[in-house]
Amino acid sequence: MPTILADSFTAALAKLTNEEQKQAKLTAFDLQTDPNRPGLQFHRIDASKDLNFWSVRVNRDLRIIIHKTGYSVMLAYVDHHDAAYAWAERRRIEAHPRTGAIQIVEVRERVEEIVIQPAPAQQPELPFPVPAAPSVSALPLFSKLSTDDVLSIGVPEDWIKDVLDASEDKFFTLANHLPQEAAEALLEYAATGVLSKPAPVTTDAYSHPDSQRRFRILEGHEELAAALDQPFEKWAVFLHPSQRVLVDRNFSGPVRVVGSAGTGKTVVALHRVARILRHEPQARVLLTTFSEPLATALKRKLGVLLADTPSLADRVTVSSFEQAATDLFALMTGRKAYLVGREKLRALINDAATPGGITKYTPQFLNSEWEHVIDAWQVDSAETYATVPRMGRKNRLGAKQREELWTAFAEVRRQLRAKALLTAADLFTVVTDHFRDRADRPYTQVVVDEAQDLGVAELRFLNAIVPNRPDSLFFAGDIGQRIFQQPFSWKGLGIDVRGRSFTLKVNYRTSHQIRRMADRLLPESVRDVDGEEDQRKGTVSVFDGIEPVIVVAPTIEEEATAASQFLRSLLEQGIRANEIGIFCRSNDQIARASKVAELAAVGTVSSLAGRGPEEAVLIGTMHLAKGLEFRAVLIVACDEGVLPLAARINDVSDEFELDEVVATERQLLYVAATRARDHLFVSAVAPGSEFLEDLADA
Numbered sequence: 001m002p003t004i005l006a007d008s009f010t011a012a013l014a015k016l017t018n019e020e021q022k023q024a025k026l027t028a029f030d031l032q033t034d035p036n037r038p039g040l041q042f043h044r045i046d047a048s049k050d051l052n053f054w055s056v057r058v059n060r061d062l063r064i065i066i067h068k069t070g071y072s073v074m075l076a077y078v079d080h081h082d083a084a085y086a087w088a089e090r091r092r093i094e095a096h097p098r099t100g101a102i103q104i105v106e107v108r109e110r111v112e113e114i115v116i117q118p119a120p121a122q123q124p125e126l127p128f129p130v131p132a133a134p135s136v137s138a139l140p141l142f143s144k145l146s147t148d149d150v151l152s153i154g155v156p157e158d159w160i161k162d163v164l165d166a167s168e169d170k171f172f173t174l175a176n177h178l179p180q181e182a183a184e185a186l187l188e189y190a191a192t193g194v195l196s197k198p199a200p201v202t203t204d205a206y207s208h209p210d211s212q213r214r215f216r217i218l219e220g221h222e223e224l225a226a227a228l229d230q231p232f233e234k235w236a237v238f239l240h241p242s243q244r245v246l247v248d249r250n251f252s253g254p255v256r257v258v259g260s261a262g263t264g265k266t267v268v269a270l271h272r273v274a275r276i277l278r279h280e281p282q283a284r285v286l287l288t289t290f291s292e293p294l295a296t297a298l299k300r301k302l303g304v305l306l307a308d309t310p311s312l313a314d315r316v317t318v319s320s321f322e323q324a325a326t327d328l329f330a331l332m333t334g335r336k337a338y339l340v341g342r343e344k345l346r347a348l349i350n351d352a353a354t355p356g357g358i359t360k361y362t363p364q365f366l367n368s369e370w371e372h373v374i375d376a377w378q379v380d381s382a383e384t385y386a387t388v389p390r391m392g393r394k395n396r397l398g399a400k401q402r403e404e405l406w407t408a409f410a411e412v413r414r415q416l417r418a419k420a421l422l423t424a425a426d427l428f429t430v431v432t433d434h435f436r437d438r439a440d441r442p443y444t445q446v447v448v449d450e451a452q453d454l455g456v457a458e459l460r461f462l463n464a465i466v467p468n469r470p471d472s473l474f475f476a477g478d479i480g481q482r483i484f485q486q487p488f489s490w491k492g493l494g495i496d497v498r499g500r501s502f503t504l505k506v507n508y509r510t511s512h513q514i515r516r517m518a519d520r521l522l523p524e525s526v527r528d529v530d531g532e533e534d535q536r537k538g539t540v541s542v543f544d545g546i547e548p549v550i551v552v553a554p555t556i557e558e559e560a561t562a563a564s565q566f567l568r569s570l571l572e573q574g575i576r577a578n579e580i581g582i583f584c585r586s587n588d589q590i591a592r593a594s595k596v597a598e599l600a601a602v603g604t605v606s607s608l609a610g611r612g613p614e615e616a617v618l619i620g621t622m623h624l625a626k627g628l629e630f631r632a633v634l635i636v637a638c639d640e641g642v643l644p645l646a647a648r649i650n651d652v653s654d655e656f657e658l659d660e661v662v663a664t665e666r667q668l669l670y671v672a673a674t675r676a677r678d679h680l681f682v683s684a685v686a687p688g689s690e691f692l693e694d695l696a697d698a
């Protein structure tokens, strides 16, 4: 008899103490081995309308609630005796009459009047006026929908009237009582005015995509053990249907998964790797991302996913783009790659330009031309330079000017060669050239996270280290979080994701309020150079929270006081220091961030790697925040001249680059703000960054 694991069971297990979890797991294993085993004590939950609910004794106090039919046993819930019974008495498990998905339905008549819950925690009193939370309307939200409409999205029959009568101020409380698919469709409708009705599904009830998001049919003991060992890591067991389909489908070419921050792109990338490893015994996979700290985080998460089959990890390499190229370079040549530093490169460019008398170009222009044209496209001769597309660059260069400039850039190349130094783009290119014409490639598949920050040379490199087969490249990233690279055409490099670009829309990380505020920083739709669009409108968060706070203080001292009061109040609410991040634009403002922690009398660390056993707040630049997540985030020193960073603005060489720099600075603030799950505080000294107006604009 198959055992089915419900997400309500793992969520309830995660709330128990370690010792209780251990005992509950032993009983769960017994149930899986033989549900009729003598010694297991069952009691039917007579007060439940669903007579398939039974309690199973774990110890004197703890009970597992199972749902037992003639065909299966479901682990549905676990808690202390009375709470476990109360849970089962208020629920039934059934196939939805219209969609066919199996749902855990709250019995409406057992739920008292839906009242607006008090805000979970109030923001602290601050010495400055802060923008008031937007008022919520008491008008009905869904009055234009029919009974048939709401049934079609999976609202259980006994909740239809509540939905049709719901106003904005009550909706989030109501949504907590509805199956997730129904809540998401209603939220999306509230945001966009469009009701997305799911296509009819013809599979059996447990194979329905909406059943699979909350139930998992367990194949064996190891699978149950893996799922229960990490009950907090819900993502490892239960996927949203829009995530599941991207993990399981076979594609006819490179795939790109986009979606705003927190929509589970990394989760999809991880599951995709696990699926490849499980299904293809010959596969050798590279899972790669932007930096080594992020690669380390991916490695840990992949370990969670492969907990039941750890040997699969032998066939996957997890490293940053640059580390992956460095390792292959060492394998190919038996040598270590030496990369030129940024400052050294600037000096070389400057020195090369001076004797030729081409100082009429600013150093900013020369550096930018080198970085975005010469080096990015690996221009190696005057002829190539004459024809290379200088995409998006507004400074037109005639043939004569390019000839003149090339003399300097050729000298830089010569100097680099003489010193046996490579730029990162050179490194990628050397490895690319090595593998391009060979049949044997080091990997069968590459799965990329944070793909929005791939440059030309990186993308070429990744394409060259896998065979030319349809499913060899899988990219996950958010165009709105691009903070390092200038955009370019992927299609031009032979990577065509047209028709295979998919947008995730359910935000699992960030509260409704924080997501809504952060979204104001970016346009509703972002289009890449190849015309592929990432529609950000209609993204919904799965939980409600409290409004973020923006403070523009008269002085640095007063900003620090306000931020430290906020931080203290977080700690007093029981949020651990380890769950808090304080970020600022660049190293120049780190002292201001540290001051906030000092005033709040809490310890700090400057990198996750350096984190010891003691509780400490992470302090760093916004770039460090990339890919991380915290219960609470403070972003300080968002002053005029700091965001966008004046030094970067002064460095730009033309208008196009100016637009680019402002866009990436804006995206940087978006990245930092979307690291927060429950609490966000943003502060500046007056007049404050121009971006704060967008953030605050309700």
Ligand SMILES: Nc1ncnc2c1ncn2[C@@H]1O[C@H](COP(=O)(O)OP(=O)(O)OP(=O)(O)O)[C@@H](O)[C@H]1O
Binding pocket: 234, 235, 238, 239, 240, 243, 259, 260, 261, 262, 263, 264, 265, 266, 267, 268, 478, 481, 507, 508, 509, 627, 628, 629, 674
């Ligand atoms: N199916 C799921 N069930 C539960 N939690 C999920 C699920 N998918 C994602 N999450 C959680 O949502 C959060 C964000 O997921 P993830 O990091 O994959 O998003 P992302 O789109 O890559 O975000 P970013 O663009 O900010 O890096 C994580 O805490 C993750 O565990």
